[in-house]
Amino acid sequence: MIQILQKLNITFNDIYILSLLSFASYIIYLVISYPDRAMGTGPRKDLVGPKGVPIFGNFFSFIKRDTYIHLLQELADKYGSLFTITILGIGRIIISNDPQTVEYILKTNFEDYKKSDVIYEVGYDIFGDGILSVDGYKWKFQRRIISQLFMGKNFRNLIYTSITEKSKAVLNILKKHADSGKPIDLQDLFYRFTIDTFGE
Structure with a gap:
C-alpha cells in the first residue's frame, strides 16, 4: 500500500487533507438536506412545530430541560393541539393534545397506527410485552385483561x-x-x- 502511494506521489498529509475535505463535504450535504430537522426525517409542510437545528432537529431543546412535560405544554400553547418535532436518533414525533385525534388513533383507527421498533426496544426493559410497548394480537390480549379491572x-x-x-x-x-x-x-x-x- 505504501509503495503504491509512493508511486502515485501521494503523502499521508494528502490523505489526511482529502479525508477532512470529504468529511466537511458530507457535513455540508447534511446541513443542506436537513436545514431545520433531524437527519433521516422528511419535511412536513402540513404540520406546524418548532424549527430545529440542522442534523439534530429539536434534540437540544429536550436535553436542556429538566422536565419534558413543561416543554411539551409550552409547545402545545404555541402551536396548538397538533404539532411535530424531530429528534436525531428517534425521528419525527407527531404530538396531539386533541381528545378526538387521540381517540381516532387509539380506538377508531388503531390498526393504521403501529408502534415503532424503537418504542418496543426502549419500553421492553420496563414494560416487557405489556400494553404500552406492543401492537397487534399482543396489544388486544393486554387490553382485554386490563379492561376487566375497570368493570x-x-x-x-x-x-x-x-x-x-x-x-x-x-x-x-x-x-x-x-x-x-x-x-x-x-x-x-x-x-x-x-x-x-x-x-x-
Whole structure:
C-alpha cells in the first residue's frame, strides 16, 4: 500500500487533507438536506412545530430541560393541539393534545397506527410485552385483561380499596406539613399518589 502511494506521489498529509475535505463535504450535504430537522426525517409542510437545528432537529431543546412535560405544554400553547418535532436518533414525533385525534388513533383507527421498533426496544426493559410497548394480537390480549379491572365489581374491590388506602396516606402527609408549616410540592405528592395507586 505504501509503495503504491509512493508511486502515485501521494503523502499521508494528502490523505489526511482529502479525508477532512470529504468529511466537511458530507457535513455540508447534511446541513443542506436537513436545514431545520433531524437527519433521516422528511419535511412536513402540513404540520406546524418548532424549527430545529440542522442534523439534530429539536434534540437540544429536550436535553436542556429538566422536565419534558413543561416543554411539551409550552409547545402545545404555541402551536396548538397538533404539532411535530424531530429528534436525531428517534425521528419525527407527531404530538396531539386533541381528545378526538387521540381517540381516532387509539380506538377508531388503531390498526393504521403501529408502534415503532424503537418504542418496543426502549419500553421492553420496563414494560416487557405489556400494553404500552406492543401492537397487534399482543396489544388486544393486554387490553382485554386490563379492561376487566375497570368493570364494576373489580373496580370497587381492587381500585377503590387502593385509592382509599393511598388517600389516607396523602392526608397524613398533608397534616404533617400543615402542622409544621413547611411547604409541600403538591404536584409531586399527587404524582406519587397516582403511581402508587395504579402500581398496586
